[in-house]
Amino acid sequence: MKTQGQAPLWEALLNYRRQRLNSWHTPGHKDGAYTWPSWRQALGEETLGLDLTEVPGLDNLACPGGAIRAAQEKAAAFYGAARTFFLVNGASSGLMAVILAVCRPGDEVILPRYAHRSVFNGLILSGARPVYMETEWLASPGIPLGVTPAVLARTLKAHPRARLLLLVHPTYEGIVPHSRELIALAHDHGLVVLVDAAHGAHFGLDPMLPPSPLALGGDYVVQSTHKTMGALTQAAMLHLREAGTGDAIAAALNLLQTTSPSYLLLASLDVARLQAEERGRRDWGRTVARALRLREKLAAAGIPCLAPADVTGPAASGLDVTRLLLPAAPFGVSGPEIAAFLRRAGQEIELAGPDYILLIITPGDGGAKINSLLKALLALPRVAGRVPPEANGKAGASPGPWTVPPRQVLTPREAWLAPRREIPLKEGEGRICAELIAPCPPGLALVVPGEVLTEEVIARLVCLRGPEGKVLVVDE
Numbered sequence: 001m002k003t004q005g006q007a008p009l010w011e012a013l014l015n016y017r018r019q020r021l022n023s024w025h026t027p028g029h030k031d032g033a034y035t036w037p038s039w040r041q042a043l044g045e046e047t048l049g050l051d052l053t054e055v056p057g058l059d060n061l062a063c064p065g066g067a068i069r070a071a072q073e074k075a076a077a078f079y080g081a082a083r084t085f086f087l088v089n090g091a092s093s094g095l096m097a098v099i100l101a102v103c104r105p106g107d108e109v110i111l112p113r114y115a116h117r118s119v120f121n122g123l124i125l126s127g128a129r130p131v132y133m134e135t136e137w138l139a140s141p142g143i144p145l146g147v148t149p150a151v152l153a154r155t156l157k158a159h160p161r162a163r164l165l166l167l168v169h170p171t172y173e174g175i176v177p178h179s180r181e182l183i184a185l186a187h188d189h190g191l192v193v194l195v196d197a198a199h200g201a202h203f204g205l206d207p208m209l210p211p212s213p214l215a216l217g218g219d220y221v222v223q224s225t226h227k228t229m230g231a232l233t234q235a236a237m238l239h240l241r242e243a244g245t246g247d248a249i250a251a252a253l254n255l256l257q258t259t260s261p262s263y264l265l266l267a268s269l270d271v272a273r274l275q276a277e278e279r280g281r282r283d284w285g286r287t288v289a290r291a292l293r294l295r296e297k298l299a300a301a302g303i304p305c306l307a308p309a310d311v312t313g314p315a316a317s318g319l320d321v322t323r324l325l326l327p328a329a330p331f332g333v334s335g336p337e338i339a340a341f342l343r344r345a346g347q348e349i350e351l352a353g354p355d356y357i358l359l360i361i362t363p364g365d366g367g368a369k370i371n372s373l374l375k376a377l378l379a380l381p382r383v384a385g386r387v388p389p390e391a392n393g394k395a396g397a398s399p400g401p402w403t404v405p406p407r408q409v410l411t412p413r414e415a416w417l418a419p420r421r422e423i424p425l426k427e428g429e430g431r432i433c434a435e436l437i438a439p440c441p442p443g444l445a446l447v448v449p450g451e452v453l454t455e456e457v458i459a460r461l462v463c464l465r466g467p468e469g470k471v472l473v474v475d476e
């Protein structure tokens, strides 16, 4: 292979750009010459000139043999994988690709119901059948904690032919399960393990952070490099513990991803890996220290944050301390109300749940910025004795836990492909849902295609869509 610098793809991109060749190929904006003036001014000529395509020397994501391959190999070596794929459609495309490559129609996939919606999309594409593990939830705020090894053991016993285990390491809120035990159990039963580490691309870079799931034995690990590292939005990675199934994964990715991947996205993965390799420990060491100091100052001011001790137990092994979850209850207001207050104070948060807010801290957040956040949080008004209004009336649409778990009578794919009809929610009881309903935030599945709409499900959907709302059902 020719290109083997520190960041082979980024260097190849720069070298190509330096030649200043006249472009008679895509993209049509021709180095930014044909774009709207304010757009050109905002992005700058250099950025637009680097928005290149598969020209000689820049390799091809669909069958890499040059700079992309070298960059992927460096990422694999750094993360301890046998093979790494760069993704230009987020972790979503990696999760779907693995499910599509590993599962055939009817195969059972064991998963927690709080999996990301792309996992359900993978089930629709592959025809696999979901088997849910009972999940433990924190009562307040209402977020999923995880699944215990005992529950997985029971599920494996009841489903001896299951094909794949999907783990979320960590949840959106930064909670990590007992992945080592869960993975070992699944392997003992011959299952393939896919780890959704979309929110854990920085794991393992500091001893205070949870371990990288690759170190825990997962067969496939998907990371949204864009969520916590320096890569551009959409840029993510899929790591394989063993190279054996690489061709099947490549084929699935080629089925799902564009044939015109953005080189800005791809190169951002290359430099994000370089940055992690060269400076990751120092950067994340500082970030963890800053996050811990912020937590201490908030605690001293009577503002509690979700702490590792709040989650650690049979269902969770720890918490990413750089993820800050503040319950809204002490303020007597809802999550969206806090978010609106903070926005007026110049701070935009990651997510406002009905009864909490969530913030992400990375090495991009310096001391002065963190101090300005602290100031805004300390200035949050407290409305004593007030019962917070339900956020947009949607708090009742919580994705769990259920009194009676919804019953799956068709696979998500069968329900997706069946003739469907939109009907009023109030006529829905007993019908089979044909759509995935995963209200944002935080996007957890409320109903999965193929599930029977019970009274309890309908009640939650009414909170979400209103009494006159509609739902797509299988037209039986």
Ligand SMILES: Cc1ncc(COP(=O)(O)O)c(C=O)c1O
Pocket: 089, 090, 091, 092, 093, 115, 116, 118, 168, 170, 171, 172, 196, 198, 199, 224, 234, 236
């Ligand atoms: C747990 C989890 N997995 C996967 C994804 C998908 O990641 P991406 O946005 O990179 O496609 C998300 C997105 O928020 C997520 O929260």
